[in-house]
Amino acid sequence: xxxxxxxxxxxxxxxxxxxxxxxxxxxxxxxxxxxxxxxxxxxxxxxxxxxxxxxxxxxxxxxxxxxxxxxxxxxxxxxxxxxxxxxxxxxxxxxxxxxxxxxxxxxxxxxxxxxxxxxxxxxxxxxxxxxxxxxxxxxxxxxxxxxxxxxxxxxxxxxxxxxxxxxxxxxxxxxxxxxxxxxxxxxxxxxxxxxxxxxxxxxxxxxxxxxxxxxxxxxxxxxxxxxxxxxxxxxxxxxxxxxxxxxxxxxxxxxxxxxxxxxxxxxxxxxxxxxxxxxxxxxxxxxxxxxxxxxxxxxxxxxxxxxxxxxxxxxxxxxxxxxxxxxxxxxxxxxxxxxxxxxxxxxxxxxxxxxxxxxxxxxxxxxxxxxxxxxxxxxxxxx
Amino acid sequence: xxxxxxxxxxxxxxxxxxxxxxxxxxxxxxxxxxxxxxxxxxxxxxxxxxxxxxxxxxxxxxxxxxxxxxxxxxxxxxxxxxxxxxxxxxxxxxxxxxxxxxxxxxxxxxxxxxxxxxxxxxxxxxxxxxxxxxxxxxxxxxxxxxxxxxxxxxxxxxxxxxxxxxxxxxxxxxxxxxxxxxxxxxxxxxxxxxxxxxxxxxxxxxxxxxxxxxxxxxxxxxxxxxxxxxxxxxxxxxxxxxxxxxxxxxxxxxxxxxxxxxxxxxxxxxxxxxxxxxxxxxxxxxxxxxxxxxxxxxxxxxxxxxxxxxxxxxxxxxxxxxxxxxxxxxxxxxxxxxxxxxxxxxxxxxxxxxxxxxxxxxxxxxxxxxxxxxxxxxxxxxx
Numbered sequence: 001x002x003x004x005x006x007x008x009x010x011x012x013x014x015x016x017x018x019x020x021x022x023x024x025x026x027x028x029x030x031x032x033x034x035x036x037x038x039x040x041x042x043x044x045x046x047x048x049x050x051x052x053x054x055x056x057x058x059x060x061x062x063x064x065x066x067x068x069x070x071x072x073x074x075x076x077x078x079x080x081x082x083x084x085x086x087x088x089x090x091x092x093x094x095x096x097x098x099x100x101x102x103x104x105x106x107x108x109x110x111x112x113x114x115x116x117x118x119x120x121x122x123x124x125x126x127x128x129x130x131x132x133x134x135x136x137x138x139x140x141x142x143x144x145x146x147x148x149x150x151x152x153x154x155x156x157x158x159x160x161x162x163x164x165x166x167x168x169x170x171x172x173x174x175x176x177x178x179x180x181x182x183x184x185x186x187x188x189x190x191x192x193x194x195x196x197x198x199x200x201x202x203x204x205x206x207x208x209x210x211x212x213x214x215x216x217x218x219x220x221x222x223x224x225x226x227x228x229x230x231x232x233x234x235x236x237x238x239x240x241x242x243x244x245x246x247x248x249x250x251x252x253x254x255x256x257x258x259x260x261x262x263x264x265x266x267x268x269x270x271x272x273x274x275x276x277x278x279x280x281x282x283x284x285x286x287x288x289x290x291x292x293x294x295x296x297x298x299x300x301x302x303x304x305x306x307x308x309x310x311x312x313x314x315x316x317x318x319x320x321x322x323x324x325x326x327x328x329x330x331x332x333x334x335x336x337x338x339x340x341x342x343x344x345x346x347x348x349x350x351x352x353x354x355x356x357x358x359x360x361x362x363x364x365x366x367x368x369x370x371x372x373x374x375x376x377x378x379x380x381x382x383x
Numbered sequence: 384x385x386x387x388x389x390x391x392x393x394x395x396x397x398x399x400x401x402x403x404x405x406x407x408x409x410x411x412x413x414x415x416x417x418x419x420x421x422x423x424x425x426x427x428x429x430x431x432x433x434x435x436x437x438x439x440x441x442x443x444x445x446x447x448x449x450x451x452x453x454x455x456x457x458x459x460x461x462x463x464x465x466x467x468x469x470x471x472x473x474x475x476x477x478x479x480x481x482x483x484x485x486x487x488x489x490x491x492x493x494x495x496x497x498x499x500x501x502x503x504x505x506x507x508x509x510x511x512x513x514x515x516x517x518x519x520x521x522x523x524x525x526x527x528x529x530x531x532x533x534x535x536x537x538x539x540x541x542x543x544x545x546x547x548x549x550x551x552x553x554x555x556x557x558x559x560x561x562x563x564x565x566x567x568x569x570x571x572x573x574x575x576x577x578x579x580x581x582x583x584x585x586x587x588x589x590x591x592x593x594x595x596x597x598x599x600x601x602x603x604x605x606x607x608x609x610x611x612x613x614x615x616x617x618x619x620x621x622x623x624x625x626x627x628x629x630x631x632x633x634x635x636x637x638x639x640x641x642x643x644x645x646x647x648x649x650x651x652x653x654x655x656x657x658x659x660x661x662x663x664x665x666x667x668x669x670x671x672x673x674x675x676x677x678x679x680x681x682x683x684x685x686x687x688x689x690x691x692x693x694x695x696x697x698x699x700x701x702x703x704x705x706x707x708x709x710x711x712x713x714x715x716x717x718x719x720x721x722x723x724x725x726x727x728x729x730x731x732x733x734x735x736x737x738x739x740x741x742x743x744x745x746x747x748x749x750x751x752x753x754x755x756x757x758x759x760x761x762x763x764x765x766x
Contacts, residue, residue: 001640001648003724023406257384265384311766316725341386342699346733346752347726354725354756358765365756369729370749373737382741383694 007348008321009139009167009294011189011196012338014246018193021249022242029241035233037248042230044251045200048192048259049184050175055202056226057247059240062166062187065199067095068221069162069183073131073207075215076100080131081122083114083150087140087324088164092133099216104129110141110327111296113289116149123153130210132161136168140324142296142333143286144172151180160207166190167293169200170254171266171337182207188243190293191262193250193339197243265379266292269336269345272375276349276368277334280356285331293337294321297352298330303359305329311355318351342376390731391704392522392550392677394572394579395721397629401576404632405625412624418616420631425613427634428583431575431642432567433558438585439609440630442623445549445570448582450478451604452545452566456514456590458598459483463514464505466497466533469523470707471547475516482599487512493524493710494679496672499532506536513593515544519551523707525679525716526669527555534563543590549573550676552583553637554649554720565590571626573676574645576633576722580626648762649675652719652728655758659732659751660717663739668714676720677704680735681713686742688712694738701734725759 006013027033038057045055058065070092074080078101082093085108093103104122108114114134123129132154136147147163154161160182168174169184170191176184181204188198203211203223211224225236254262273295274284285296299305306329309322323331334348349368357363389396410416421440428438441448453475457463461484465476468491476486487505491497497517506512515537519530530546537544543565551557552567553574559567564587571581586594586606594607608619637645656678657667668679682688689712692705706714717731732751740746 001636001645001722001724003722003726005726253384261384307766315763315766318726339384339386341384342737343386343388343701343730343733346729350726350729350733350752350756354760354763357756357760358763366749366751366753368749369733369752373733373740373748377737377740380698380737380741383690383698 002317004317004319005344005347006319007335007344008319009190009333009335009337010187012193012335013340014195015193015250015253015339017253018246018249022246024245026241029239030234034241037245038239039233041244041248041251044248044255048170048251048254049200049202051177051184051202053202053204054227054230055200056223056230057235057239057244058199058201058221058226059197059237060199061196062164062185062199063091064221065185065187065201066091066164068201068218068223069185070095070099070101071214071216071218071221072223073160073162073183073210073214074099074101075213077102078130079104079126079128080133081106081119081126081129083108083119083132083134083145085112085114085135085141085143085145086110086138088135088138088166092164096133111143111285113143113145116146116153119150120153123157123159130159132159134161135164136174137165137171137291137293139167139291139294140327141286142291142294144289144291147174147181148179154182155180160210167291167337170262172292173263176202180204188247191338192247193253194243194246197240198247266337268375268378269340270295272345272372273334273336273348275375276372277352279371280353280363280368285327294333294335296331296333299332300356300361303356303361305331308332308355308359311358312351316351316355318347320348342379345372345376385700387700387702388727388730389702390718390727391702392573392716392718392720393570395576395718396723397578398576398633398636398722400636401629401632405629407628409624412622413617417624420628421622422616424627424631424634427631427638431553431634431637432583432585434560434567434585436585436587437610437613438583439606439613440618440622440627441582441584441604441609442580442620443582444579445547445568445582446474447604448568448570448584449474449547451584451601451606452568453478453482453484454597454599454601454604455606456543456545456566456593456597457482457484458596460485461513462487462509462511463516464489464502464509464512466491466502466515466517466528468495468497468518468526468528469493469521471518471521471523475547479516494526494668496526496528499529499536502533503536506540506542513542515542517544518547519557520548520554520674520676522550522674522677523710524669525674525677527672527674530557530564531562537565538563543593550674550720553645555675556646559585563587571630574721575630576636577626577629580623581630649720651758651761652723653678655728655755656717656719656731658758659755660735662754663736663746663751668710677716677718679714679716682715683739683744686739686744688714691715691738691742694741695734699734699738701730703731725762728755728759
């Protein structure tokens with residue numbers, strides 16, 4: 001008998017309340033009944049995105065929304081700066097190049113955040129640059145980028161900042177309107193506590209102007225068409241009805257907890273993960289600018305990372321993520337975004353302690369958990 | 384946001400697989416479709432009870448099956464010995480007296496197991512005694528009684544041994560036929576991983592002979608009538624259809640895990656609970672003959688037990704049980720029966736560490752978890 005714990009940076013655990021909402025009989029999408037659910041979800045989404053603009057709901061993974069940003073905002077031949085600090089930064093560039101954009105790659109060492117001064121220099125050297133494409137949280141390297149500073153760089157230029165907030169929105173405070181973010185993208189299976197299948201995208205007024213002149217080919221991901229449909233409480237193509245019913249419920253849960261409390265919870269969980277791993281003598285992948293969504297940890301050299309992650313998942317029931325590409329076999333990533341609380345972190349840290357011990361590493365058993373407990377105590381008022 | 388963890392000695396957590404089985408549309412109970420499910424469940428139950436006899440399924444709580452044992456096996460005026468070592472031993476006596484039986488009470492200090500020599504002496508002094516009523520696991524004091532030895536005492540007498548196995552069957556090895564247990568009772572919300580609502584009872588051949596001459600009044604709980612109906616793959620009165628559908632699924636899970644493995648898992652979990660609490664300097668309620676179902680722990684004197692249990696449940700989301708009657712406010716009980724695995728125990732121990740710290744007790748944080756981890760490692764093969 002083995003219970004399973006989902007502690008990877010997406011999909012994340014789905015609360016029973018959301019599962020039950022999604023288990024309701026499917027209703028037809030061209031009805032007032034569905035429109036009511038859809039409108040509520042869309043309105044609640046604006047609160048989490050911290051924007052007055054429309055947040056469009058797409059039936060796709062997050063990558064679909066990333067593609068929609070490129071095709072709806074730019075034209076073939078347009079120059080864009082891509083912050084490439086990991087798998088998902090690389091993806092921005094691949095999408096852009098697929099549509100014939102000219103990419104100025106800024107390659108950042110994995111595990112580090114981009115330096116805004118470097119981005120400014122590339123922008124200055126390439127004055128026709130139409131956009132900066134970057135991640136708020138680069139999931140593959142568990143790094144947080146200085147999005148607020150990057151947004152400043154496009155302010156007085158004919159350029160927009162396009163942010164992949166897939167593991168950032170609903171995790172960290174990233175106020176779209178206040179920071180002047182032009183495009184913000186997210187996905188359902190992260191902080192939104194839903195199964196995969198929905199993506200979200202919001203555009204600033206400046207971005208909608210870009211959309212008027214963008215010349216990339218597109219059909220399914222036509223944001224202007226989606227915006228027109230949203231005004232009529234519907235979508236251009238068949239929406240994922242049950243997921244949107246679940247989205248409404250999950251957004252109500254976020255509203256009830258309070259966005260500030262959601263951010264605070266993620267901050268404490270992330271700190272507990274980081275400090276507990278350091279207490280075990282392990283090295284963090286992104287010590288300087290860590291993401292609040294997940295914590296990347298280097299394994300001791302004697303431990304085979306691929307085997308370790310597989311063992312935790314298949315034998316102990318604890319799914320953490322391994323490393324991607326050049327980090328394969330070298331790190332593991334503990335996620336702490338979405339429907340995660342105190343004892344999920346205790347479970348993760350305990351599984352790492354027990355797992356490392358089983359792999360022959362000399363672990364000071366309980367030391368990581370003790371450190372996590374000390375930090376997680378901040379979540380509770382004294383009786 | 385608070386996730387809830389059910390770690391009380393019943394109800395226990397219900398696996399998703401069982402919940403999904405119970406969520407199927409209700410079928411009619413006088414149909415071949417239901418009879419098939421019912422027969423499978425009844426057959427699988429015999430395996431867990433380790434008996435060749437019928438195991439009857441009642442729509443009631445465990446107390447209903449306890450009452451059915453008294454009314455179907457004895458007559459007013461019959462003498463019975465009751466092992467009273469806690470709330471549930473006391474209940475045997477109360478039921479017996481409600482039906483006019485003459486009870487020889489054996490009062491055992493709470494937290495201790497009964498001495499078979501004492502029971503033998505009472506039997507010898509009262510040669511007309513028709514039965515011994517006892518618990519295999521006394522849930523209120525987390526004690527395990529020497530049922531095998533007690534069963535010997537009725538072997539060559541016109542007496543039967545009636546065992547409340549509500550928190551023992553499916554937890555510890557209690558082979559009904561091999562040990563000569565005449566009546567064995569259990570309930571759905573314990574090791575059977577179901578919601579409350581079903582009770583189970585099996586009778587030995589000797590017990591069925593007792594049932595022929597028993598004169599207590601009864602109607603709903605008529606075991607002879609239930610046995611006749613069981614032979615026709617049904618029940619005398621409307622069965623709890625969805626619970627029985629869930630029962631079949633839960634019993635398949637037990638069969639897949641293997642009864643031996645189920646017992647071994649409970650033994651390791653129970654030992655981890657006990658040793659971790661001792662590592663924190665806490666005193667066990669039943670150190671000498673502990674139950675594998677739950678571990679009772681004395682709180683430090685400066686901690687108010689009622690407040691502590693309430694705090695863990697309402698603030699931290701961890702439901703453990705408090706003390707009953709004279710133990711109220713003095714102890715807490717961590718359950719480890721049913722759908723419980725490694726990280727449930729880690730969660731329980733961590734919650735106790737954090738909770739005690741919040742209540743001002745000087746806890747060596749992580750020490751209990753470390754001890755639990757060392758024991759729980761036995762569950763895993765080295766990679």
